[in-house]
Amino acid sequence: MSQIHLELSRVGIEFPTPKGPFCALQNVDLKIKKGEFVSLIGHSGCGKSTVLNIVAGLYQATTGGVMLNGREVNEPGPERAVVFQNHSLLPWLTAYENVELGVKRVFKGRKTKAEMREWIEHNLELVHMTHALHKRPDELSGGMKQRVGIARALAMEPQVLLMDEPFGALDALTRAHLQDSLMEIQNELGNTVIMITHDVDEAVLLSDRIVMMTNGPAATVGEILDVPLARPRNRLELADNAEYNHYRSSVLRFLYEKQKKIESIDAKRAEKKQDKGTAEKSKSVA
Amino acid sequence: MNSTLASVKIEQLKSIKWPELIVKTLMPMIGIALFLMVWHAAAPNIKTSLGDFPQPKQVFEQWGNLVDEYTAEQAREAKYYERQDKRNAELIAKDPEAKLDERPFSGRPTFFDKIETSLVTVLSGFLVATIIAIPVGIMIGLSQPLYNAINPLIQLFKPVSPLAWLPLVTLVVSAVYVSDAPMFSKSYIISLLTVSLCSLWPTMLNTAVGVAGVSKDLINVSRVLRLGWFTHVVKIVLPSAIPMMFTGLRISLGIAWMVLIAAEMLSQNPGLGKFVWDEFQNGSSDSLSRICLAILVIGLIGFLLDRTILMLQTYINWDKSAVVR
Numbered sequence: 001m002s003q004i005h006l007e008l009s010r011v012g013i014e015f016p017t018p019k020g021p022f023c024a025l026q027n028v029d030l031k032i033k034k035g036e037f038v039s040l041i042g043h044s045g046c047g048k049s050t051v052l053n054i055v056a057g058l059y060q061a062t063t064g065g066v067m068l069n070g071r072e073v074n075e076p077g078p079e080r081a082v083v084f085q086n087h088s089l090l091p092w093l094t095a096y097e098n099v100e101l102g103v104k105r106v107f108k109g110r111k112t113k114a115e116m117r118e119w120i121e122h123n124l125e126l127v128h129m130t131h132a133l134h135k136r137p138d139e140l141s142g143g144m145k146q147r148v149g150i151a152r153a154l155a156m157e158p159q160v161l162l163m164d165e166p167f168g169a170l171d172a173l174t175r176a177h178l179q180d181s182l183m184e185i186q187n188e189l190g191n192t193v194i195m196i197t198h199d200v201d202e203a204v205l206l207s208d209r210i211v212m213m214t215n216g217p218a219a220t221v222g223e224i225l226d227v228p229l230a231r232p233r234n235r236l237e238l239a240d241n242a243e244y245n246h247y248r249s250s251v252l253r254f255l256y257e258k259q260k261k262i263e264s265i266d267a268k269r270a271e272k273k274q275d276k277g278t279a280e281k282s283k284s285v286a
Numbered sequence: 287m288n289s290t291l292a293s294v295k296i297e298q299l300k301s302i303k304w305p306e307l308i309v310k311t312l313m314p315m316i317g318i319a320l321f322l323m324v325w326h327a328a329a330p331n332i333k334t335s336l337g338d339f340p341q342p343k344q345v346f347e348q349w350g351n352l353v354d355e356y357t358a359e360q361a362r363e364a365k366y367y368e369r370q371d372k373r374n375a376e377l378i379a380k381d382p383e384a385k386l387d388e389r390p391f392s393g394r395p396t397f398f399d400k401i402e403t404s405l406v407t408v409l410s411g412f413l414v415a416t417i418i419a420i421p422v423g424i425m426i427g428l429s430q431p432l433y434n435a436i437n438p439l440i441q442l443f444k445p446v447s448p449l450a451w452l453p454l455v456t457l458v459v460s461a462v463y464v465s466d467a468p469m470f471s472k473s474y475i476i477s478l479l480t481v482s483l484c485s486l487w488p489t490m491l492n493t494a495v496g497v498a499g500v501s502k503d504l505i506n507v508s509r510v511l512r513l514g515w516f517t518h519v520v521k522i523v524l525p526s527a528i529p530m531m532f533t534g535l536r537i538s539l540g541i542a543w544m545v546l547i548a549a550e551m552l553s554q555n556p557g558l559g560k561f562v563w564d565e566f567q568n569g570s571s572d573s574l575s576r577i578c579l580a581i582l583v584i585g586l587i588g589f590l591l592d593r594t595i596l597m598l599q600t601y602i603n604w605d606k607s608a609v610v611r
Contacts, residue, residue: 076509076510076512077510077512080510081510082506082510084507088503090521090522091604092525092526092604101513101521105511105517138605156511
C-alpha cells in the first residue's frame with residue numbers, strides 16, 4: 001500500500017459577506033494516495049470547487065490545511081496543475097504556445113530548447129491534438145480547447161492534477177470521447193487526480209474513489225465510495241455490469257435521497273445576487 | 287443546354303443581394319448628393335461681409351487654385367536651387383577654396399506644405415502622448431492604490447480645453463526652450479505639447495481599464511504557473527488589454543487632430559489651423575471658399591487617420607473576430 005500523498009485535514013473556509021462570515025466548508029477530511037483518481041461529487045453550490053481551489057492554493061483555508069508529501073500547501077504552484085472548467089487558454093497564443101508557457105516555467109534550466117519542444121509536442125500528442133498545434137483557441141472546438149487545457153496541465157508534470165468539471169461544458173459525445181482519452185492517459189502516466197464532476201456516470205467510470213459532499217452551507221464530506229472496478233474500463237461493457245450499476249445507484253441514492261436538494265426560489269435569487277456581486281468586484285476599477 | 291445556361295445566369299443574378307448592394311453603395315452617394323444640393327441652394331442666401339457664402343462649385347475651384355500655387359512654388363524652388371548651384375559652380379571654378387553660399391529655399395508654405403506640417407505635428411504630439419499614457423495606464427491598471435492616487439488628477443485635467451492650455455504652454459516653452467539654433471520652431475513645440483496634453487487621457491484611462499479587467503481565470507492560470515511579475519504583465523496582462531488600448535488610442539488620435547487645428551491657429555504653427563486663420567484675417571473674396579475647402583480636407587484627413595489606427599488594430603489585435611467600426 002502506497003503512503004498518503006495528499007492530505008486534507010479539518011479544512012474549513014469562511015467568506016466574508018455583508019451579513020457576516022459565510023461558512024462554505026467545514027471539517028473536510030480526505031487522504032489521497034499516489035496515483036489515485038478521486039472524484040468530488042455533490043449538488044451545485046456545495047463547495048466542490050472551493051475544495052479544489054484550496055488544494056490548488058488559489059483560496060486559503062480558514063481552518064485546517066492541506067499537506068502534499070508532508071508539506072503544507074498555501075500558495076498556487078505548477079506541481080498542482082489545474083484544468084479549468086472553461087479551459088482558460090490564453091486566446092492570443094496557439095495551442096503549442098499555451099502549453100509552452102507552462103513548460104518554460106517548469107523546466108527552465110532542466111530541459112534544452114529541443115527537449116522542451118519535444119515534450120510539448122509529446123503532451124499535445126497524448127491528447128490527440130497534433131493536427132492543430134499552431135491554431136489559436138478561437139479556431140478550436142470546445143472539446144479541442146479542453147484537450148489543450150489538459151495537455152497544458154499534464155506538461156507541467158504535476159504531482160497532483162486538479163480538474164474542475166473539465167468536461168462540464170461539452171456535449172455528451174465529446175465528453176465520452178475525452179473521458180476515454182483521460183483514462184488512457186491516466187493508465188499511462190498514473191497521475192494523482194482530483195476531479196470535480198456533477199455527472200454520476202463520469203464519476204463511477206473514471207474514479208478509484210468517489211467523495212460525495214453534503215449540501216452547503218458548512219458542507220463537508222458525506223460518504224466516500226470505493227470503486228474497485230478493474231482497469232482498463234470500457235463504458236460499453238460496464239453499462240450492463242451489475243457491480244458498476246450498484247456503484248452508480250449508491251451515488252444516485254446519496255445525491256437524491258440523503259442529500260435531496262430543494263432550493264427555494266429566494267435562495268436561488270440570493271445566490272445569483274452574490275455571484276453578481278463578486279463578478280462586479282473583480283471589475284470595479286472601471 | 288441553352289435553357290440550363292440561362293437558368294444558371296438567372297441564379298447568379300438572384301444570388302446578388304440587391305438590397306444590400308444598394309444600401310452599401312447607393313445610399314452613401316445619395317446622402318452626399320443631398321447634402322451638396324442643400325448647400326448649393328442655401329449658400330446664395332447667406333450674405334457675409336466677404337460676399338455670398340460659397341457654393342460647392344466655388345469651393346472645388348479653389349482646389350485647382352491651390353494646386354496651381356503649389357506647382358508654381360515648386361517651379362520657383364527648382365529655379366532657386368538651379369541659380370545657387372550655378373553660382374557656386376562659378377565660384378569653385380574661380381577659386382577652389384572659395385566659401386560657398388548655400389541657403390535653403392525660403393518660399394511661402396503652400397496648402398500642401400501646411401498639410402504636411404499639420405500631419406507631422408499631430409503625429410509627434412500623439413506619439414509623445416502615447417509614450418506617456420500607455421506606461422502610466424499599465425501602472426495604474428495594475429495597482430489599485432496608484433489608480434486611486436492618480437485618478438483625481440486625470441479627471442481634473444481631462445476636460446480642460448486646449449485653448450486654456452495654450453497660453454500656459456506658450457509662456458513655459460518661451461521661457462524654457464531657449465536656444466541660439468533651435469532644432470524645432472517654438473510654434474511646433476507649443477502645438478505638439480498642447481496636442482499631447484489634451485490627447486493622452488483617453489489612452490491612459492482605457493489602458494488602465496483594460497489592464498485591470500484581465501479575466502480572473504487567466505489570472506488564476508498565471509498564479510498556478512507562478513509566473514514572475516514581468517512575464518505576467520507581458521504574457522497575460524498586455525495582450526488582454528490590447529483591444530481596450532486601441533479604443534483609447536483611437537479616441538486620443540481623434541482628439542489630437544481636433545486640438546491641433548485650434549493650437550495651430552493660436553501658436554501660428556504653419557499648418558492647416560494657420561491656413562484657416564490666415565484666410566480669416568485676409569478677408570479676400572476667395573477666403574470663404576478656401577476655409578470651406580480646408581474644413582473638408584481637415585475632415586478627410588481625420589477620417590483617414592482613424593482608418594489608419596483601425597488598420598493597425600486589425601493587424602496587431604489577436605482577436606481577429608472583433609468587430610471594428
